Amino acid sequence: MKNLDVKSLIERYNNGTLSDEERAMLESWYISEVRSIKDYQGLEENLVKLDQNFMHIIGGEEKKGSKLWPRVAVAASFFAVLGLSLYFYSSKSPDKVEITNVELADINPAGNKAYLTLGNGKRIALTDASNGTIAEQTNVQITKTADGQLVYTIAENKSGFSSTLEYNTIETPNGGRYEIVLPDGTHVWMNAASSLKYPASFASLKERRVELLGEAYFQVAKDRLHPFIVKTTHQEVKVLGTHFNINSYADEPETKTTLLEGSVNVTNLNGRNSKILTPGQQSIVKGGDIKIGDADIDQAMSWKKGDFVFVGEDLKAVMRQVARWYDVEIEYQGTISSSGVVSTISRTKKLSQLLKALEKNQGIHFKVEGRRVLVMP
Structure with missing residues (x-):
């Protein structure tokens, strides 16, 4: 902030040519100046001195015949800032200052943020991980792509498979989302505050079973010999190869499954009853019941779009x-x-x-x- 040309920034603020970045710099300067003032009395004295200097400058400029009003506008803006500071400090005690009318840094929407926990307990922050291979396990290579996906592929030059079945978990925090291609080729888009637990390899398994908390959209790779099962807290969804969305957050009263393509079998784990969905339908699991109805596809898929x-x-x-x-x-x-x-x-x-x-x-x-x-x- 030492080399900040405050006068120039205020001038451009007045004529509407200030960029978003420059505006943020000006606001940050203002906040830092307000917080650096020790007490109201000091602020008032400084304001009086600045006012005296300002009047002296006006007089000098008037005598020189230079353009006065642009400078007055700049100075007036500066005094408006100081006046606002004076108001804040006159109404609050020095140790309990509350800056209420300042537009602070805005909050960005969710981005590519996730954590991968390997079967051995190693936790990897995918946001910080470099692109390329980030791990190998159970003869599977785990790669982070340049467009922010996590991809599992069979490692080359490997014979046989490990006898130890390892499970990985990918988690998106609040403010995060991520895409992953599972070892069988199934593509999963994960919404914020969600987690997916899955085997590092499906090769030795009779069924492809994963566990979901939160929300995700699945494009399941077709494999009629190995059903794909998604387990949530209250239900299981069994498919052979299809596209569907599951919303199963812990703080939501219902679990919703929306089918876009193929067919799925939804089982309520509380009531042990099941229903078959056809494309365009949505199931709602609540308590021991399953209700089937027409889905609002645009609404259900809006987060992914x-x-x-x-x-x-x-x-x-x-x-x-x-x-x-x-x-x-x-x-x-x-x-x-x-x-x-x-x-x-x-x-x-x-x-x-x-x-x-x-x-x-x-x-x-x-x-x-x-x-x-x-x-x-």
């Missing part, structure tokens, strides 16, 4: 999605009765843009404090 699509959802259900995608904490203040949220918003938007869209459509108010979002009536 890069959108939020809300069709009459409860606000708290919407905010659970927001919390996972942006890695934020949600807190409710007052009585929140908003229901039936209807909106389509790109998942590439920053958090502030999403919240503004929800405020406009729903008549609610949000306030962001760090990574906490306050929801207010």
Whole structure:
């Protein structure tokens, strides 16, 4: 901040030519200046001195006949900043300052973030791992590609298979998503706050069984001799080769399976009853029941296509999605009765843009404090 040309930045702010990066620099400078002031009295004295200097400069410029108003505008902007600082410090004690009207750093949407835990317990942060081979196990080579995928392939020049069956787990945190190609060629897209446990190799197994927590979209490689089974907390989905989406978050009241292609058999592990889905249908598992109905494919697949699509959802259900995608904490203040949220918003938007869209459509108010979002009536 020492070499920052504040005057130039304020001048360009006034004429509307300031870039987003320069605006962030100016705001960061402002925040640092406010926090560096020890007490209100010192700020007031500095403001008086600056005012005196400002009047002296105006007088000098007037005598020289130079352009006065651009300089006045720049100085006025500067004093507006200092005046705002003065207001904050006059209303708060020095040790409890609250800067409320400053637009702080925005929060980005989810990106390619995941962790891979190998069968031997080794944990790899895939975000930081270099592209190329990151591990070998059970005659399988694990590779991270340049476009952010994790791919399993049979290692070359290897004969036979290990007698030890190892299981790997890939986890996406809040604010993360990832793609993985399993050892059998099955392609899996993982939503935020999800995990998938699977064998490092399916070669010696009669069935291809994986375990999911959270949400994922599967394109299962066809293999009629080896069924593919996805187990979640409350259900099992058995397929031979098909495309489907499973939403099974622990904080959601239902487990939803949406079928796009082929057929799947859904078994409720609580009631031990099963149903067959055909393309375009969705099953909802809740308690001991399975309900089958027509799926809203656009809504079910919106997360994979890069959108939020809300069709009459409860606000708290919407905010659970927001919390996972942006890695934020949600807190409710007052009585929140908003229901039936209807909106389509790109998942590439920053958090502030999403919240503004929800405020406009729903008549609610949000306030962001760090990574906490306050929801207010």
